[in-house]
Amino acid sequence: MTDDATTRQVVAHVARELDAQVPALTAELAALFLEQIPAFQGDEAVRELMAASTSSNLSTIFDVLLHGLPLDRIDVPAAAAAYARRFAQRDLPIEGLLRAYRLGQERVIQWLLRRLGARSLSAEVLLACAQEVVSVIGRYIDQVSEHLIEIYETERKLWTQRTDAARAVALRTVLDDETLDLGTAEAMIGYRMRGWHIAAVAWVEIDTPNASKWAESAAGVLAAAHGGRPLAVLVDDHTLWAWLAGPPSMRLDEQTLTAKLDDGSPLRITLGEPAPGLAGFRSSHREALRAKTVAETSGEHLPPVLSFARVSIAAMLSEDLDALRTWVARTLGELARDDEAMARLRETVRIFLETGGSFTDAAARLHLHKNTVHYRVRKAEEIRGRPLGDGRLDVEVALVACQQLGHRVLLISS
Numbered sequence: 001m002t003d004d005a006t007t008r009q010v011v012a013h014v015a016r017e018l019d020a021q022v023p024a025l026t027a028e029l030a031a032l033f034l035e036q037i038p039a040f041q042g043d044e045a046v047r048e049l050m051a052a053s054t055s056s057n058l059s060t061i062f063d064v065l066l067h068g069l070p071l072d073r074i075d076v077p078a079a080a081a082a083y084a085r086r087f088a089q090r091d092l093p094i095e096g097l098l099r100a101y102r103l104g105q106e107r108v109i110q111w112l113l114r115r116l117g118a119r120s121l122s123a124e125v126l127l128a129c130a131q132e133v134v135s136v137i138g139r140y141i142d143q144v145s146e147h148l149i150e151i152y153e154t155e156r157k158l159w160t161q162r163t164d165a166a167r168a169v170a171l172r173t174v175l176d177d178e179t180l181d182l183g184t185a186e187a188m189i190g191y192r193m194r195g196w197h198i199a200a201v202a203w204v205e206i207d208t209p210n211a212s213k214w215a216e217s218a219a220g221v222l223a224a225a226h227g228g229r230p231l232a233v234l235v236d237d238h239t240l241w242a243w244l245a246g247p248p249s250m251r252l253d254e255q256t257l258t259a260k261l262d263d264g265s266p267l268r269i270t271l272g273e274p275a276p277g278l279a280g281f282r283s284s285h286r287e288a289l290r291a292k293t294v295a296e297t298s299g300e301h302l303p304p305v306l307s308f309a310r311v312s313i314a315a316m317l318s319e320d321l322d323a324l325r326t327w328v329a330r331t332l333g334e335l336a337r338d339d340e341a342m343a344r345l346r347e348t349v350r351i352f353l354e355t356g357g358s359f360t361d362a363a364a365r366l367h368l369h370k371n372t373v374h375y376r377v378r379k380a381e382e383i384r385g386r387p388l389g390d391g392r393l394d395v396e397v398a399l400v401a402c403q404q405l406g407h408r409v410l411l412i413s414s
Contacts, residue, residue, distance in 0.1 A: 037100055202268070
């Protein structure tokens with residue numbers, strides 16, 4: 001059996017040899033990282049910090065092996081912490097950073113084992129030294145990685161809050177200041193306005209746990225459905241505004257977007273219509289906000305992803321709900337009562353009018369017998385007190401408002 005002192009002495013000698021070569025070893029690891037990890041490419045500042053972090057970690061590892069320093073007293077090297085913060089600020093994935101540490105761990109162990117193997121050591125001593133090297137470096141990498149994740153997540157949250165707050169101010173100026181020209185608007189928010197845009201508003205209820213994380217996740221949902229990363233800004237701790245750019249033919253399908261949501265996701269998303277230029281950037285956003293008003297007003301019976309096109313009538317009418325409720329009651333009479341029987345009649349009449357007044361087509365849509373549709377339509381006219389054809393356009397609009405805005409525009413049953 002070999003004693004611990006012999007093991008530490010041999011490992012220390014090897015560590016001293018490698019410590020003298022830190023600049024060359026740093027260059028070797030940096031080249032490996034650039035080759036294996038795309039996140040390190042294309043950003044000179046990130047590459048410089050990566051080299052400084054690599055050098056600091058190598059020196060720390062060799063110091064630990066050379067002097068037997070206790071790992072629980074080792075802090076994350078300053079350069080490594082700065083490197084993690086820069087990763088967060090550049091919105092680079094933490095997985096790339098952690099992969100670099102695992103690649104570095106593997107390469108450093110190889111260097112040390114080769115040095116040990118070149119020495120005239122008994123099998124017993126060689127095995128003990130190898131175990132010491134692998135154990136110390138593994139524990140060091142685990143400890144540093146854990147701390148770096150905390151540093152990264154803290155900086156990501158702080159940086160997002162700072163940048164989103166500044167960008168939100170710039171965005172509100174672009175949206176509200178009609179005197180801004182296109183070039184100035186582009187410069188203010190770093191977004192090209194010359195194409196077509198679809199705006200989205202994503203939100204969760206204020207009391208949702210981890211509300212800001214859920215709201216931020218909408219950017220990824222939109223990107224997955226669209227194929228391109230949106231301009232996205234967290235405007236408060238539970239609401240995200242976003243814009244997607246593309247050709248005039250671009251669309252976002254509600255069902256496709258809904259399918260991208262996680263099971264049980266509390267997210268709700270509304271979409272404006274595609275429109276060009278700075279004016280379209282603004283108009284699509286206004287439409288997404290109006291659709292959000294409809295979604296919030298309607299309660300839970302509308303889907304989690306809602307386009308303005310689907311609720312445009314209700315969206316434009318909902319700006320004055322008191323006036324709308326009075327008009328709906330005047331148009332539909334007792335048919336506007338908030339109860340299940342009236343709800344069935346309203347839905348039957350809405351589909352009947354939507355199908356051009358065809359009892360057959362309405363019955364097929366509603367999965368009812370044609371006679372049932374006929375009975376309900378006549379019953380609805382009786383309750384309304386006049387034929388459906390009397391002010392038919394008003395009737396259709398009022399029925400859509402009832403369907404999309406729910407009890408907010410209905411008469412309370414006595």
